[in-house]
Amino acid sequence: MSEIVEKPVTCPKCSQITTLPLVCSVNTEADPEIREKIFDESFFKWNCKKCGFHSRLLHPLLYNDMKNKFMVYYIPNVTRRQTIDEKLEFEFSDMEYITKRIVPTVNAMKEKIVILEQKLDDMAVELTKTAVADVVAKSTSQSVHDGYFTDLSEDENSMTFQFFVGIDHRPYLQTIRLEVYHRSLGIVKKYFSGEKKKGGFLNIDQVWSKAALEKYRSAE
Template sequence: MITDEDVVVCPVCGHEQTITICPSVNVTTDPEMREKVLTGELFEFTCDECGFSGYAGYPFVYEDKETNGGFLIYLEPDCEDREVGIEGDIADQVIYHERPMRLVSDMNTLKDKIFIFEAGLDDRVVELFKVLTLAKMRDDDPEKIPDELKFTKREVIDGEEMLLFAAFRDEELLGTIELPYALYQTCVLTGEPIWDVPISECAAIDQQWILERLGDQEDSDEENV
């Protein structure tokens, strides 16, 4: 485990202090770090002045070199960029050039990506799945729909393979939604032209990415008419 130091400002009293941080983990060599990332323990700090406990936000790299072919996720809190380059030693690991490298800007999305790749799913397809599911829910009951879905796990329920999502509205957890894995398979076919779009660098693959690609596909179809 690599450690470094960073300065955090307490959001309650404004006290500045230096804390020890972990800018990257490799859960292949340090498997115990996975749980510390998922629970948020790795990012916790306590203010020396007022005793407030919270989470420190800082750039962080999560690596898994083995699970379902391996993947890398780069967390940069509140990042507005859609693609970033990975610098330093990690940039030299060409093993990831053929494996997913993703950019996320918050902890919930980091966990979402970890669970997706661990379940052996394609996060691009999952994002299309989310877009179509939310659109259908808006048509059914626009007043009670979530505005965000985060993947949690893949499991068999009553003999049927299901995908489970945590549903949020205005960042508040509403509950869990269970959807058939068969719908995911349908999305693989539905979005087929999108999957040929190359992904360079470490990219943010989310609903915005899907909607932009769907728009590009519609423009292409119109040009070919």
């Protein structure tokens, strides 16, 4: 079931106030087209009925994929590392078997969905990304701003990340061998499996990864 809240929205161009039904929770089984709408960003598109002004209307969204047993909670610009939603914990009795994540951006939400749909361990993906970002920074002699998991190829035994490098944030693709991911997975299993049992929604990103790597290095 999709959950909807009514919210007044003011058009930045003509100041017309419209009350909009904002979808704040979606379920991929009930609405199979929702994934595509999020990936092509039509989901967050809004246009003013009075003057036709187009923009993005970003608002919190809980994305439920029960088939793959995960939930991604997009909260624009969230800075919390963990969020506990008591209503949800109560609603779903098997919550502890569901991977729950919070993300601050639409891009991070898309990345999480892709990672968790492929049954990858997102903690291991983030650790891998940190390692690969270091390699990219060295090989390009440029700063790395952002990075996203894009692709896994079992046939080619590889994983691909897209980074944004340099002052102009130029896209830069880096493919690595899956062994790097498997090594990260070993680290997660040995040192961070306890974190998976934490309740609520966790923010597993590069901030988490860098802190985790420091913990791991001091433990080794």
